[in-house]
Amino acid sequence: MSEKQERKRGSAPGDAEPGRKKPRAQPQAVAPGGVVKQEPEEEGDATQGSNEGEASQGSSEGGGSVMAVQAMDEPQVKLTVxxxxxxxxxxxxxxxxxxxxxxxxxxxxxxxxxxxxxxxxxxxxxxxxxxxxxxxxxAKLPCHYEEFGCKSLVVYYQAADHHGACEWAPCSCPAPGCYFFTSPRRLVEHFVTDHRWPVTKVRYGAACKLPVPAPPQGCHVLVGEGDRSVFLVSQCALGAATAVSLVCMRANGAAAAGAAQFKCKLWVELPSNKDKLVLIMSAVRSSDLSNGFPAADTKMSLGVPPVLLHDASGEAPDLMVCIDKACVLGGATGQE
Missing domain, CATH: 3.30.40 (Herpes Virus-1)
Structure with missing residues (x-):
């Protein structure tokens, strides 16, 4: 892990519910060589245990086939190989x-x-x-991002695929001067408690109304309903206009088969005059935000002209956001 990432690492609380203790598992004796030593069977079950033991040995006859009988809660052994x-x-x-x-x-x-x-x-x-x-x-091992919240035990030969798509891969807080570094889900709590950024839960395929982000706000946080994907809506200067961008917080977005997961529509309108609006449809870029908020991009940013931001009526414009799954809206690309 780079020196920058080490500085940014955030210590977030675990997922365990406070005040509740997990029941302690009964210890099991382990014989030399890593074999779990079973306690003697109660009288009357000895014959059954013997038969199961023989079945677990299997047979190498008939083309070398192996038969194994495993209990539902089979004991596990941690090994170093x-x-x-x-x-x-x-x-x-x-x-x-x-x-x-x-x-x-x-x-x-x-x-x-x-x-x-x-x-x-x-x-x-x-x-x-x-x-x-x-x-x-x-053969399984804990996810590489276990410390950031992933509780998966990954089959060893599938570990690279898992890490390339793990939703717990850490991202950076994009606020200037902030070095918090953890998974997107845990960053949401950080955005609320440390930066006071507003958070809105969104339903895919449905439009939601937000205020146009202003510099003091930093950004607006959106959390997808169901999969809990995290999106940030931010603004930056684009000449005399203002550029509004939407980005998905995802550290491994560039490794996910080169296709964007989401597509969005952004538009700004005056509530009393629907004829005054600007609109853009775009794939949603993915980023770990290690370089801060995304810069203005004419392909993936909505340029809001001053005439809408400073209307003669003094009316504040509304920002409308509609996010949907890329498979529904065509699967366009758009990742960093």
């Missing part, structure tokens, strides 16, 4: 089932057999590693 044991020896990426072993004992993904065979002269034939596949499918 060398990284090389979980990586393909051909492509050096995390092993994905189905896996294979060559004559030299090298374990590779099935898709890498040809590449591996060129480097290993003894790799003429391969055998399926079904037992290893079971381990690879079950």
């Amino acid at each position: 060398g990284v090389s044991l979980l990586h393909c020896q051909a492509c050096v990426l995390p092993l994905k089932p189905p896996t294979s072993k060559c004559e030299a004992g090298h374990v590779v993904c099935c898709s890498c057999r040809g590449k591996h065979g060129q480097a290993c002269g003894r790799a003429a034939t391969y055998a399926a590693c079904r037992e290893l596949d079971a381990f690879v499918r079950d």
